[in-house]
Each structure stands twice: as structure tokens, then as C-alpha cells.
Amino acid sequence: MRDLHGGPLMFLGPTMNPKLAFEISGRIPHLSMRMKKHCKRAMKYVTKMKELDPNLDVLYPGLKEHPQHSLLNSMSNKDYGFGGVFCIDMKTEGRACRLMDTLQNSTKFGFMGVSLGYYETLMTCSSRSTNSMMDSKEKESAGISPGLVRFSVGYVGTFEQKWSQFTKAYSEM
Template identity: 60%
Template sequence: MWVGAVCGPASLVNSMMDLHQGALMLLGPTMNAKVAFELSERLPHLGLRMKEHCRRAMEHAIRMKKLGLKVIYPGLEDHPQLQLLKSMAGKEYGLGGLLCVDMETEERANRLMHHLQNYTQFGFMAVSLGYYETLMSCSGSSIGISPGLIRMSIGYIGTLEQKWSQLEKALSRMQDSTVFNKN
């Protein structure tokens, strides 16, 4: 991520922001001074947040797997590229804060996400997964992905045990014994 400022006469800045030919508009969005300041305040502790993000995702993946859910997370022992990922990842940061849970059908995935968002306040349904709160999205099956695949970006708000309890409540509320594998 690059952060900077454009300073100069109003005519120069305005020409750069022209919707059709302006360099700033063609190269990506620009941020106002307030957003730039807020970003600068958060950068010093980004490393701490990322460590917690990854730690919680790993813990959720392990616990979900123990419940019999179909979980995809690069840090799990059964992930086919675990060794490659370990060789590439920073040791102290883990293997990412994103995980997937396959509920097999879109209806079950949507029902779980509904319970997670509206009943337990575990997180929010969203298409963008970059936020400090837990976010989840059900991907389409147009490219061969299971219609029940839920992508989760595990947040770092609240305690791990609080979030886990919310997830368990949502699963029990579904009252669907077929949620869990029989393996």
C-alpha cells in the first residue's frame, strides 16, 4: 500500500482529479486528509493486528474441524500445500486470517451466515473481507466452487472465546445434524 499526498496549486490538483484524463483518477482512488491521518495512526500497530488475525483464524479452523465441519485453511495439517506455505510465510505471523467452511448447499451457507450475523453478532456478511470485524461471504459456484462455501475473514474484536461461543450458538441454532460430517 502506498500512501502519499499531492500538493500544489488548485488548478494542478483539479486537473489530476479529472474523471476522464486525470492521473489520480486513472491510477486509483484518492483519500482525503482525514482518511490519510486515520491510516497513519493505524500503521504502527498493523503487525500486532495481523498476528492476532492469523492466530484466531488458525484456532477457529482447528476447532471447526474438530466439530466435523469441512474447513479449508492453509495452516491445517491436511492442507495439500502446508509445507510450501510454511516455507514462504513469516514465522511469527502464521498463515493468514482467511478460512473457508463448506456447508455444501447455498441454502445452508446462507442460513449459517444469517445466524452468525443476526442472532449471535459473530460478524457481518460482506463482499470485501478487509475489516477489523469478522466478515463472511458465500461465493458463487460459477467456477466450480461449492455453492455452500463460506469465506471468513476472522476479526480481532472481542475475545477468542467470546467469538467461538457465538459461532457455536449459531451452529446449534441451525438445528441441522447434517451440518457436521459423519466421519
């Protein structure tokens, strides 16, 4: 593996594309600031969502009622919180898709996507996208309901602006 000229690394590419490496190196210095904002916003969203609709199933390890809250709290870096990804369960795939469509196309809250890594808020209906190849028993065993929507919180725009966009879309449901 160490032979750069004749071993497997020659074919696998031991170095990163220089342009990509340069772009990444420019983002590394402020990654911690972005991650802190990402995590704090997620916690703010889930707290407000529980206030907005106490019957809404919100899944986030930062909520005390989450079954793994204590474990993650004991392991996490307190400056970063509990991550920037959370889920809400809209119960049915149809309701999940309607909410995401409204959030993307009517209120401009975020974008539908399969990958959840971006500076804008992204969302996906897991049973229909990333986990669509699982059968219903596998999904149930993994806790993936037909209406589960995963959100990766972006850091673009003010929280108040984004919250207003979310509540408008949710009220239309």
C-alpha cells in the same frame, strides 16, 4: 507521468486525500499486532472447528491436510502464521446462507459482506456474491462449491465469546 501539473497525474490524483492519509498513518504503527492476532485467531478457529465437527470441510492453509500447506509454510513469516481468512463448506447455498444469517442476526458473531477487510469478523458465500458471475463449471474448476463460506477473522471481542457465538449458531444448523 512525472509532470504533476499537465501530465496524466494531474487528472489521476498523485496524492492521497489528506484526511485519509492521516487516518492511515495512525493505524500503521499497530498493524503488525493486529495482523498477528488476525492470523492466530484464524488458526484457533479452524482447529476448534475440526474438533467440533470432524466431517466439516474446513479449508485453511495452516491445516496440515491443506494441499498447499507445505508450500506456504516454507514461504510464510512464522510470526504471522497462515493468514486470517478461512473457508468452510456447508455443501449447499441454502445451508451457507442459513448459517451466515444465524451468525449475523441471532448470535452476533459477525457480519455478511463482500469485502473481507474489517476489524469485525466478516463472511460471504462466494458462489452467491463475489463469484456469482461465474458459471457452474468455472466455479467447480476454481474449487468454489455452492455452500462455500469465506470468513475473515476480526479481532473484536474475546475468542471464547466469539467461539461460543459460532458454536451456538452451528448447533442450530
